[in-house]
Amino acid sequence: MRTFPQAARADVSHLSREAIARLRALLLADSCEQTLQRAQHEALASQLRGQTDVDSVLERELAEAGAARVHEALADIDHAIARLDAGTYGACEECGLAIPFERLEAIPAARFCVACSGRRLRLTR
DSSP states (O other), rough: OOOOOOSSSOGGGGSSSHHHHHHHHHHHHHHHHHHHHHHHHHHHHHTTTTTTTTHHHHHHHHHHHHHHHHHHHHHHHHHHHHHHTTTTTTOOOOOBBOOOHHHHHHHTTOOOOOHHHHHHHHHOO
16 A cells, blocks of 8 residues: 655545445445355355365355455455544545545445556556
């Protein structure tokens, strides 16, 4: 994560207390949902361990991949909650500009504004 000089940092006061409370609630609800999904993926993968038929092996690999994706999502949610607690939530981690409430409402764990997110996607292709 980049750190920005005080003058370059976004003024995250664009988020009202009500907006922050709503976003925190969305993050916590998503965390609960993701935790449940992780448990389901891990239980299925565990149940299929030792099975050697092609279908079981494929299903186990898919369950393990799902658990890994959920693990990443939970890490993003935890990071967003830490940023909420630190007062830096709502600022793009790349450019430091404010992330609009509408984007945060759609993707509460968003770390980047739309422009920076697009640039990052193009760089990874």
